Each structure stands twice: as structure tokens, then as C-alpha cells.
Amino acid sequence: MNFLRKLLGRDEWAITLPVLDGPLLPNQALEEAETFAELAGADNLVATEKGLVASSANRLFRYDAAGQGEVIAEFDHPISAVTGAKGMLAIGIDGDGVVIQGGQHGGRTFTEANGRRFNCVTALTFLDANTLLMANGSDTVPASQWRRDLMQKGASGSLWKLDLKTGTATCIADGLAWPAGIATTGSNRIYVSESWRHRVLAIDLSSGAREPVLEHLPAYPARISPAYDAGYWLSFYSVRNQLVEFILREDAYRARMLAEVPEPFWMAPSLASGLSFREPMQGSQLKQMGVLKPYAVTRSYGLVANCDARMRPLASFHSRADGTAHGTVAACEVGDDLLVASRGGGRILRLPGVANGHREFQR
């Protein structure tokens, strides 16, 4: 049957995509948002009592309400994940595990468990003052090589519970296709975004049982952060497109592309595009009804969705293919405002009033 489905291009073999419609209907909200701060490679937003913490490459910044930033820490490797609670900051270092700064567990590190190295920490969330949840995106590549993991169809991600008191790490779920975001629900269930399978899972912490709560997303989900009204902000790496879906089915082509083409020019999702004329498809053409038209597949995109407590999308904020606020991989609420880190656009965006239900923007 699988052969038949593959032959006929049906079910998982159909190169079709869910459409961005309904609550995910494109608008210009991210493109029109004001710039809170310019920060190249902006990532990992955490609202703390002392201000907004954000990361850029291997440096950690703290911003005041006016958007003035200062470096508060610097590491040898890029920062791949940050979370904070109770005066503590947990920082994921790309290729080098997790380090806790401040608070009662300051200085504790986690670099491996059960013979597996935490070299791809993609998301961190405190379950309580003594427990940290960690997503290890892949066993084979560091977090900075997320595109390689996608194009290799990686599914070696895992979810861990780190006991900060004892320093022990327990694997809760394994075989995940790039878990990139974790959110707690106040119960034993947590939400985990599984990027390469375009879904969000609910995982039971005691049994490890998984259940998809949001499937067939038209984009690659990234981090999840808490929102007003017990909801969540779900950010995305980029949108899916049919060409990438097709390439993901063409093993021989993909293997050659990974081996022979420099990574910035892969036909793969990206956090930013239009940076070089050598990027794929930028100068391409499409003949439609006898008329030659310029055509480019969307590689990068900016998308943040507001979901309810059951992870159902309610509204979304976009920067479309012609925009620059792309690669919006992190979002967090500060007061009534929503702050979004646009890694592709190199800035932190502020959407005033959005964290209080304000929704007025151009389509």
C-alpha cells in the first residue's frame, strides 16, 4: 500500500501544503511593527524582572524599557536557547550543553546523560524551581545547523527533564524531528513543537505518551512562549513550500545538494533571503499561460501565531515574502506588548497592545 501511495503521490507522498488561511491569514503586522532594538541575529527573548533578555550569537544582552541594551554574558559558542525563572537564567550553548546562571542552582551545567551529549539545545523551560525541561534538537548536528538536520530528515531529537538539585537528566521522549519549543500547561502535560513534522505535540511527563494537538501546519514551528488568557505564542522558522517538500522526497538530489552546494544557497527554508544573487530561485522565471513571469519560492518568512490554551490558533502576525522581518523564532510578552525576535531581520520588534488582545493591522 505504501508503494501504491508513493506511486500515486497520495497521503504523506502528496506534495501538497496546507494553506495559510483562517487564523493564519497573511497580514503585514510584523512588517509594520516598530523596532524595539536593532540586534543582528536576535534570538531567545525572555522577560525578567530586570528587563528583557535576548541573545545574539555568543552574547547575552539585557534591554531596558527604552530598548537600550547591555551585554550581560558572553560564551565561547553561540547561545541556542535561554529561559528564566526565580532569578535564574538557563542558557543552552550550541554544542556544549546547558549552564545555569544566578539563583540557587547557579553554576550547574548539563552536558550529557546516558552517553548522549547535549550538543543541540533548542529549547529550555523551567517546570518548577528545581526542574528544567530541555529539548535536544538532534543527536548529530548542533542547533546552528538546523537546515542540515531538516534536509537530512533528522529525527533524533529528544526531550529531557533536568533535576537541578541532583544534576540528573531523564529522557522523556525520543525520536523527535527537531523539537524546537517547549511550553508548560500547569499540569503533567507539556506542549512540544516538532518542527520537521510540522506539528505541536502534547507529551505526558510521567508516561511519555504523545498526542498531536496541532498538526499539518503550513510552516516549521519553533519556540512556544506563554501568552495572556492562558494561551501561547507559537513562532516559526519559515513557511513550507512545495519545492522544498519535493526536494525532501528526492534523496539523490538532496544528497548531492548537501555535498556540493554551500549551505547558504541550498534550496531549503531560511531565516532571511535576498542576501545574495546566488541564492536559489531569486532570478527564476515561470511561464504561465504563455506569459513569462518572474518567480521565486518563498524561502524565508516571518510568522508568529497566538494560540489558545488548547493550542488552537486564534490570530497570527506575518512578514510576507517581500518583507524583511523574517526568521521570527522567538516571542515574549512584556506588559501589554509583544516582543518578537526577527533573527533574519536582525532586530527585535515591538507590537504594542497585542498581548492584551489588540488586533488592528493591514492585510
Place this chain on the structure above:
Amino acid sequence: MTDIIEFQTATKAFGGLAAFKNVNFSLRKGEIHALLGENGAGKSTLTKVMAGVYKLTEGKLLLDGREVSFSSPKDALDKGIVMVFQETNLVPAMTVAQNIYLGEEKMFNRLRGLYIQARQFLVGMGFQVDPTAQVSTLGAAHKQMVEIARAVHHKARVIVFDEPTATLTPEEKRHFFNLIKRLVESGVSIVFITHALEEALEAADRITVMRDGEVVASGEAKDFTRSSIVQAMVGRSLTETLHGSASRTPRPYGEKVLSVENLSCAGLVRNSSFSVFAGQVTGMFGLVGAGRTEMAKVISGVMKRNLFHGGEIRLNGRSVRYRVPRPAMLDGIVYVTEDRKFDGFFETMTVGENLQISELSNGSNPLSVVSLSRARVLAKEWGERLKLKAISDRARMIELSGGNQQKVVIAKALIQQPKLIIFDEPTRGVDVGAIVEIHQLIGELADQGMAVVVISSYLPEIMAVSDRILVAKRGRIVEEFMVSDATEERVMFAAVH
């Protein structure tokens, strides 16, 4: 230029309901006159009066300044007025030449001679059509050429086209307009009904816009703009009183029940994608031929699966592809047909019997035992629920009014306890009172958490019932609005551009 055809305060009513009233319209010799308006505006009826299909109820029709009343289409044809319909009136099994000379056959026909004569005639008109080709093998454009050739052969002075370009490709359209310009140069007058505003603005000499059976704007094409035409097409007062104001808060999004991804179907639906959410009414607007009905029929298994030319349909995330409607019904998808008389019910059966037939198909009665008492119970139960006004419990469907027939069709769908219900033109041919009740029912179904899709070509209806409006055009969903953001102008603009 002199007027070849003129309507003076013309009215055509069907059983007291005016299709158009007090219409003044003129067609000059050698001009191209575009007739625009929404579906149901009265354009087709007006042209059918011109072509002798109907007679005027009131007013005058003048031909060359003299009052005429055509007794039949043949009568109009004899006077040089020909109508070319969207679906061509050619005989598919006959050749091109046979179709051109249809009705002029002699006792003994020499086909070779006919083909030579037809070839000379077609070449003379600049048509590249093989006279020996069977019509069923021709594309839409070539069929239209044969229709035009036939009209010219009948010495047509006036040719009326009903949506001539709906099925043509852009190149075929260009060819078509070159063709009608040549006809006009030879003194033929053209009336064409179209939904494509660009075509009217580019090709026509004059434009007339109709709305709710009245001419609301008429003049030289150069005096019109796209926005002025759209404004004239939708600006209405009567419908607002009937359907209420559209400015209301839409229902929130529920679970995504249906996801259609890159669906293609037999050239009618092209790479179309959209989603439908529970607890909402999703309106699907588009002009006739936009591919909405085909999408709905493919989703619900009504249309043959071999017309399914790619894409995926996901019901609650699960990929589905139905070959017949029954598995779709069992999965919770029902389609309420736009053609109730043909597809909706058995007209000589009673309401209860029709309802029981529907119940038999939902699997709740595995032995398919027919029970008259059960039929009566169903008729009573659904009659009360949908406020059915039947003469008696045993009334046959044919004895019911259009509105009540439609309620029975809806009841047949609701018996299936669907998760997703697709209404196709739910109030077509339904009286005003029933329209309001059907709209209320549609709203109640969404309030109960059902995913509801309403397909309608009537914009006020879409605005009145929908929470979310999808606009279809030429087999694709081209735009989406929440009803709070939608205006009639914006929706119509998306549908015609």
C-alpha cells in the same frame, strides 16, 4: 449610428416576480455592447427576450424602429438575431460542417460537397477549423467559432453572447475579440454578457450595468472605470432590508475540520487550497463558473473520483478521497445540492419517505427496513424543527413550495448528523420568508459547533450568513475576508479581478 434593437420601458415577469422591469436598452448598428451585472440581475432574461425565447410582459421591443414580438427563437433567427449560449448548442456527434448547415439538409446530401462549401465559408471568416472534425473533439474556442460561423451563415445582424469567454484561455479570448471586431466591421451588432470587467472595458463600445432587474448605469465604455462598474453592480438597498447589515462580529475559529490542499479537478478547479473551521459559517463567493460547486462535489464524493486530478483533502487531519458520497456521509460530510429538483429529492414521494431514504443511508438501519410509521415520525419531527409548511403529513414533495422543498433537502442532510455541511446556493428559487428561516438555521448549525460552508453567487446572502468569506475565481480561492473586514465592493472586486 442607428438603433437596431431598442427596449422601451420593458418588463418581463414570471408569475408576478419581475426578472427585469422598466428597462430601456438600445443596441446600435455595428457596436459591441457589454451587459454587466451580478447573477440574477436580469441580463440573461433581457437577452432571451431579444432572441425570442421569452416575450415581454410590458413595454416595447423595437427592431429597426418598428415594434416586434417574436413568437419563437426561430422567428428572431429569421430576422437576424442569434444567441450564442455559454454551453454551446452544437450537436456533438456531428461534424463542424453538419452543424453549420443543420436544418438545411436536402433529401440527398453529398458530404464532400458540404465540407468544401463549409471550408470555403470558414476560411472566408478566417477560422482555422477543420469542417470534417467532429464537434465533440473540439475545444471550447473552436466550438464557439462554429457557433459564430453558424450565426453568420444564418445572416445574423445581431449576435448575443452569454458569457462567451468563460471557458476560453487568454489566447483564445484574444482571438475571440479579434473575431467579433471583424464581425462588427462587417456591420453585425454584438451584445455580450460578461463577468470580466476588463473585457467589457477593453472590447465594448458601450456598457450597460443591471442590478435587481433594473438598468442602473449605461453609457460609453470610456466613461466607465472598474470601480464605477463594481459600485453600480453591488450598490443596493432592497437586499439590505432583506438580509440585514453585514457588520457583525464573526464567530471564533474552532478546530480545523477540513483542509483542502492544492486540489485540482478536471480543469474546473486548479490548485485550490482552503480550510474550514468548526463553529463557523464559511461563505464561498464567486461568479458562476468559478469552480465552487466542483470543489464541493469533489470533497463530498459527489463528483466522480477520476476527475480528481491531484491534491489532498484532509478531514480532521486525515487524508480522504471519496469515490461515492456515502463514505463521505459516514465520515460526516454532507453536500446540500444547488439543483434540488434534480438531485435533492424524489418529487412523487412524501416528505417522510424522502427523509427516511436519507436515514437509510446513514447506517443506523443496517437491514434497510422501510417503515411508514418511521417516515411519519421523521416528517413530524423535522417538520416541527424546520417549521415546514406542508399541506398535510402525506404531502408529496412536488406539492411543496420551493422554500419548503429546500427545507426538506436540508433536513435530509441534517439526518446524517454531519460535522461538515456544504450548502450550495441554499436559497435559490426560495421565497423571501423561507430565505430568512434558512439563514437562521445555517447560523444555528454553526452555533452548535458544526463546520458550515455556504456557496452562493448572491453577494448579500454571503455577507449575511458568513463569518468568513472565501472568494473563488476561475477554479481557485483567490481571497479571504472575515465578515467584519468585508464590504460588498471588496468581495466583488476580488471575484472579478
